[in-house]
Amino acid sequence: MTALSLFAVTGAVLIGIGFYGLIATRHFLRRVVAFNLIGSGLFLFFGATGARGGVTDPVPQALIITGIVVAFSASALGVGLVVARARLSGRAALPEEEDGA
Amino acid sequence: MTLAFNAALCALILAAALATILGRGIFRSIMFFIVYGLLMAVAWVRLDVVDVALAEAAIGAGLTGVLFLAAFGRLVREGAEAEPPRRINPPAAVACVGLTAALTWAWFSLPIPERPGPQLAEALPRAGVENPVTAVLLNFRAWDTLLESIVLLAALIGLWMLTREDDWRNRLGLPQHVRPGGVMSGFGRVLPPVGLLVGVYLAYVGADRPGGAFQGGTVLAAVGLVAAMTGLVRPPRISAPGWRAVLVAGPLVFLVAGLAGALLGTNFLTLPAPVAGGAIFVIEVALLLSVAVTLTFLVLGPPEGENRR
Numbered sequence: 001m002t003a004l005s006l007f008a009v010t011g012a013v014l015i016g017i018g019f020y021g022l023i024a025t026r027h028f029l030r031r032v033v034a035f036n037l038i039g040s041g042l043f044l045f046f047g048a049t050g051a052r053g054g055v056t057d058p059v060p061q062a063l064i065i066t067g068i069v070v071a072f073s074a075s076a077l078g079v080g081l082v083v084a085r086a087r088l089s090g091r092a093a094l095p096e097e098e099d100g101a
Numbered sequence: 102m103t104l105a106f107n108a109a110l111c112a113l114i115l116a117a118a119l120a121t122i123l124g125r126g127i128f129r130s131i132m133f134f135i136v137y138g139l140l141m142a143v144a145w146v147r148l149d150v151v152d153v154a155l156a157e158a159a160i161g162a163g164l165t166g167v168l169f170l171a172a173f174g175r176l177v178r179e180g181a182e183a184e185p186p187r188r189i190n191p192p193a194a195v196a197c198v199g200l201t202a203a204l205t206w207a208w209f210s211l212p213i214p215e216r217p218g219p220q221l222a223e224a225l226p227r228a229g230v231e232n233p234v235t236a237v238l239l240n241f242r243a244w245d246t247l248l249e250s251i252v253l254l255a256a257l258i259g260l261w262m263l264t265r266e267d268d269w270r271n272r273l274g275l276p277q278h279v280r281p282g283g284v285m286s287g288f289g290r291v292l293p294p295v296g297l298l299v300g301v302y303l304a305y306v307g308a309d310r311p312g313g314a315f316q317g318g319t320v321l322a323a324v325g326l327v328a329a330m331t332g333l334v335r336p337p338r339i340s341a342p343g344w345r346a347v348l349v350a351g352p353l354v355f356l357v358a359g360l361a362g363a364l365l366g367t368n369f370l371t372l373p374a375p376v377a378g379g380a381i382f383v384i385e386v387a388l389l390l391s392v393a394v395t396l397t398f399l400v401l402g403p404p405e406g407e408n409r410r
Contacts, residue, residue, distance in 0.1 A: 003103065003104065003107050003147070003148075004148075005208065005209070006104075006107050006108065006111055007107070007111065007144060007147070007148060008205075008208045009111075009205050009208065010111040010114060010115060010144075011204075012201045012204035012205045012208065013115055013118075013201050014114070014115070014118050015200060015201065015204060016197040016198060016200050016201030016204075017115070017118045017119060017122055017197070018118070018122070019196075019197045019200055020122060020190075020193055020194060020197040021121070021122035023190075023193045023196075024189075024190035024193040024194070025122065025184075025187065026184065026185045026187070027127055027184045027185070029127050029130075029131075029169065029172055029173065029176065030122070030127055030130050030184070032169070033121055033122075033130055033131065033134050033169065034121075034122060036134065036161075036165060037118055037121060037122070037134075037137075040137075040138075040141055040157070040161060041118075043153075043157075044141070044144065045204065045208070047145065047148055047150060047153060048148065048208075049208075049211070051148055051149070051150070052213050052214065053213055053214055056148070056149055056150055057221075058221065058233035058234045058236070058237050059221065059237050059241075059242070061150050061152055061153050061234045061237075062234050062237035062238045062242060062245070062246075063242075063245065064150075064153050064156075065152060065153055065156045065234070065238065065313070065315060065316075066238070066245050066246060066249045068153075068156045068157060068160050068161055069156070069160060069249055069252075069253065069315055069392075070249055070252050072160050072161075072164060072165055072168075072396070072399075073252055073253050073255075073256035073257075073399065074256065075165055075168060075169075076168055076256055076257075076260060076399040076400065077256045077259045077260055079168055079169065079172040080259070080260040080263050080402060080403065081263065082172060082176070083172055083175045083176065083179075083263075083402070084263040086175070086176050086179040086181035087179055087265075090179060090180060090181060091181050092176050092179075092181040092182070093181075093183075093184060093185050094185070095185070096185055
């Protein structure tokens with residue numbers, strides 16, 4: 001396995017881990033963290049794709065930098081919403097499911 | 102040897118990511134996320150994309166980590182940091198393994214393209230800067246970067262809209278208390294000068310080598326945060342007109358430069374080759390200031406008064 005494939009597969013696994021965190025955890029702050037894992041896994045996958053063919057392509061690099069900044073602003077707004085909700089309701093996590101499923 | 106290093110790095114990244122999701126307690130999750138971000142920056146260096154590595158280390162690990170820690174502190178104040186008991190969710194796990202498998206399959210079945218495109222090598226001498234990433238960000242794909250700077254502003258406005266009525270006239274963020282002569286105030290004296298130098302250098306050198314307005318702006322934002330947290334400067338209020346002007350300066354200068362391009366006979370946001378270098382420099386200075394201030398305010402959060410519960 002080449003280095004690029006290694007990083008691409010790592011990115012794919014990160015997306016899976018992040019997605020699991022996003023749908024299977026209950027605390028909102030952990031969900032925002034998981035959302036960031038999906039984002040950076042996607043960047044790694046995309047970055048490895050952009051480096052195929054010998055030379056690193058600057059266009060994906062620029063898009064990834066844009067993506068990192070946009071992901072940060074989305075996280076800042078998301079975290080603000082989590083805190084605002086906790087202030088109003090005293091909770092920052094989804095309640096237990098009643099049927100135990 | 103390189104393969105062994107890369108494999109170890111990827112294993113560490115995955116372990117940190119797993120600990121972020123499965124580790125007990127939100128605080129631990131945030132700690133592992135910061136470690137994860139730094140490992141990720143090393144991975145970008147291994148992929149030979151230093152511009153992205155700088156952005157990841159500064160924003161992905163540093164600023165996002167501070168953001169999460171600050172949010173955790175606020176949740177503790179509200180008594181909302183506890184997590185309900187967690188159970189493994191098998192259907193979700195299966196779905197996510199399937200997602201990873203599909204992406205892996207996509208990677209190995211995609212054709213290997215010709216890179217970089219011939220148009221880019223042809224156009225690069227006309228960009229006005231030598232760093233191809235900066236050329237793409239501020240010239241060839243300026244649309245993305247213009248909208249990105251506007252997204253930053255929109256996120257800040259959204260965050261400020263969460264301010265409570267009573268807090269609207271307070272200063273941004275939580276009130277900070279620092280013990281005079283303590284470790285924190287020592288940090289406040291030592292770090293800002295170094296950070297200012299590094300941030301401005303990163304932005305300036307971005308025209309020809311790895312760096313740029315966003316990486317430099319993030320370092321400056323870190324300086325701003327240290328200054329605010331150590332009580333060196335007091336955060337402004339939302340209504341401060343000077344700070345508002347700095348917030349819109351970057352997108353505004355970018356937009357004006359784009360319109361000037363349209364008036365000078367090229368297209369909107371297409372910089373004419375003879376003035377491209379100078380125009381990019383002006384845009385970068387404005388963007389640097391706006392990005393630094395916007396990021397600082399995003400991490401500080403909306404204004405909050407004392408003794409709130």
